[in-house]
Amino acid sequence: MYEMLKKLNGVVSPTGQEEAGSKVVAEMIAPFVDEVRIDPIGNVIAHKKGNGKRVMFAAHIDCVGLMVTYIEDGGFIRFAPLGGPRPDTMNGARVQFFDGTIGIVCKDDAFTGSVTYDKLFIDIGAKDGDEVKQKLRIGDYATFDSPLYQLGQSRLVGPYMDDRLGIVTLIKAVSELKNCPNDLWFAFTVLEEVSSAGAKTAATQIDAEYGVAVDVIFCSDVPDAKKDGPRDIQLGKGPAIKYMDRLTISSPKVNRLLEAAAERKGIALQREAHNIGGSDSQEMQRALGGMYATTLSIPLRYMHTPAEMCEISDLEDTAAMLREFMETEIK
Ligand SMILES: [Zn+2]
Structure with missing residues (x-):
């Protein structure tokens, strides 16, 4: 298995x-x-x-996953949840888009309140929105790109x-x-x-x-x-x-x-x-x-x-x- x-x-x-x-x-x-x-x-x-x-x-x-809803001029991607990924656990998560593009879910470092989807965005390392748009469009989707591995003697972890x-x-x-x-x-x-x-x-x-x-x-x-x-x-x-x-x-x-x-x-x-x-x-x-x-x-x-x-x-x-x-x- x-x-x-x-x-x-x-x-x-x-x-x-x-x-x-x-x-x-x-x-x-x-x-x-x-x-x-x-x-x-x-x-x-x-x-x-x-x-x-x-x-x-x-x-x-x-x-559960994410869908691109808006691409900011600064190169940040806004998204909507597909199903119910938990926003409080998503900051720092690595995601993979359908075309293989990798991104990280982030929030403003100064924000310390309760994390909701509208406080999060995805950074794919692009310099600006035009660079993002060369790869991704509104409606494109991603999932967590986390490893599957054994933890301890008898447990498995994966996304x-x-x-x-x-x-x-x-x-x-x-x-x-x-x-x-x-x-x-x-x-x-x-x-x-x-x-x-x-x-x-x-x-x-x-x-x-x-x-x-x-x-x-x-x-x-x-x-x-x-x-x-x-x-x-x-x-x-x-x-x-x-x-x-x-x-x-x-x-x-x-x-x-x-x-x-x-x-x-x-x-x-x-x-x-x-x-x-x-x-x-x-x-x-x-x-x-x-x-x-x-x-x-x-x-x-x-x-x-x-x-x-x-x-x-x-x-x-x-x-x-x-x-x-x-x-x-x-x-
Ligand atoms: Zn289920």
Whole structure:
């Protein structure tokens, strides 16, 4: 999974501009499925044929990023966020534009108040606005250009664990399948960070009976985090089954199937219930006649910053329980 994450880390694929990401993900899953295609909105749809129930898995390709809104005469670039990168963590971040241009997110040194997007700008080392305009225009986009690396014995850090962890755990699971009693569909979706529009169109095409979105969840195991909620999630304690978030109440039926798969493999689970956020499962529940859908969440610290952190054992456990779930016929 580390090699796949490394490869994806070099891909500039912010929400709404996922073409490069879709291409790489389609290539990654192709050896392990019967069919793979990219739909008009940019979702990668992959099919692993089986005779049983139609089951859809989703993980989103898009990630948070920036879009150029204005180029100052002095050579500084104003931007709008794509999705929700956290402005308080962006000062000093290195970014890469779609054409390879590198820049740094900056603010006025004298400004010490709370950092909002309008206090930030990007410096690409240009002497003036004309030099910037030779390379970039309004509407061009960038993502964090931060390395992916191991930290300590068992943790990985990188800018886009959300939701590349979902992508690589699903691909690992399908790559190791020994049998396929259910009819499996994989949607690597676009636009999750802003609307889950990709999940909606993918779910409509696939029309499955069961659905699992694999995404990430904030941790509460850092200093000053409220331990009494809205969540109680820790790194290294296993994937979390989602029971509720702001936009969905998960299907008890699918949750029971996931819990049973984890129990058969001896994998510890965490429980996630709160009233913030959402995931692709909200659109999966609503598509066509609806499907029994839930979210399996991988614990993540420092979400939507250039340095998101996860625990390797959580990835391994997530992939192993997904494989067990896939290999068990749904009656
Ligand atoms: Zn996500």
